[in-house]
Every structure is written in C-alpha cells, then in structure tokens.
Amino acid sequence: xxxxxxxxxxxxxxxxxxxxxxxxxxxxxxxxxxxxxxxxxxxxxxxxxxxxxxxxxxxxxxxxxxxxxxxxxxxxxxxxxxxxxxxxxxxxxxxxxxxxxxxxxxxxxxxxxxxxxxxxxx
Numbered sequence: 001x002x003x004x005x006x007x008x009x010x011x012x013x014x015x016x017x018x019x020x021x022x023x024x025x026x027x028x029x030x031x032x033x034x035x036x037x038x039x040x041x042x043x044x045x046x047x048x049x050x051x052x053x054x055x056x057x058x059x060x061x062x063x064x065x066x067x068x069x070x071x072x073x074x075x076x077x078x079x080x081x082x083x084x085x086x087x088x089x090x091x092x093x094x095x096x097x098x099x100x101x102x103x104x105x106x107x108x109x110x111x112x113x114x115x116x117x118x119x120x121x122x
Contacts, residue, residue: 011113014106021103028099032092039085046078 007015049058052071060069 006117008117011110011117014110014113018103018106018110021099021106025096025099025103028092028096032089032096035085035089035092039082039089042078042082042085046075046082049074049078 049071052058054071056071058069058071058074059066060074
C-alpha cells in the first residue's frame with residue numbers, strides 16, 4: 001500500500017500547502033539575496049563616487065546612451081537607490097519571517113497528525 005493511500009485527504013492537503021510554503025520561502029530567500037547583492041554594489045559605487053573630486057567627470061549610461069552627470073546628482077541617485085533597496089529588503093525579510101512561521105506551525109501540525117494516525121514521516 002502506498003503512503004498516500006494511508007494519509008487522509010485533509011492531511012494530504014496540508015502536505016501540499018507545506019510544499020507551497022517551502023517553495024515560497026525559497027523564492028523569497030533568493031529575491032532577498034539578489035537585493036542584498038544590488039545593495040552592496042550600490043554601496044560600493046557610492047563609496048567610490050564620494051572619494052572623487054567634486055569636479056570629476058562622471059558618466060552614466062541609460063540604455064545605449066552615455067551622458068555626463070554631476071557628482072552631486074550621482075550621489076543623490078545612489079543614496080535614493082540604496083534607501084529603496086534597504087526598504088525592499090526589510091519588506092522581504094518580514095515576508096520571509098511570516099512564511100517561515102507558517103511553515104513551522106504547519107510542519108508541527110502535520111507531525112502531530114502523523115503521530116496520531118500512527119504514520120511516520122520518512
């Protein structure tokens with residue numbers, strides 16, 4: 001007899017939900033890591049630009065076009081980008097925490113149900 005034949009439909013639905021939460025958590029973690037990488041790049045660029053003289057020639061690309069911009073403008077843009085990334089990271093961290101909590105609660109619930117039905121998790 002297969003394991004799924006022994007598991008009640010309600011428990012099977014919980015297992016499916018657990019897998020969905022696990023995947024959601026994985027995707028949130030990947031997205032947070034991507035944003036953290038972007039943040040480090042922005043912070044590094046900001047450090048480098050701030051070291052330059054105020055009259056240094058700085059160029060910025062926009063698509064296929066490159067144009068000269070002032071140091072102040074670039075610093076402002078980088079600071080804005082940094083702030084935006086930090087906010088997005090905090091938002092994703094909150095989502096991660098919520099999903100992780102839901103995952104753990106559901107995992108415990110499933111474990112109790114499996115113990116009650118006499119089925120052991122593999």
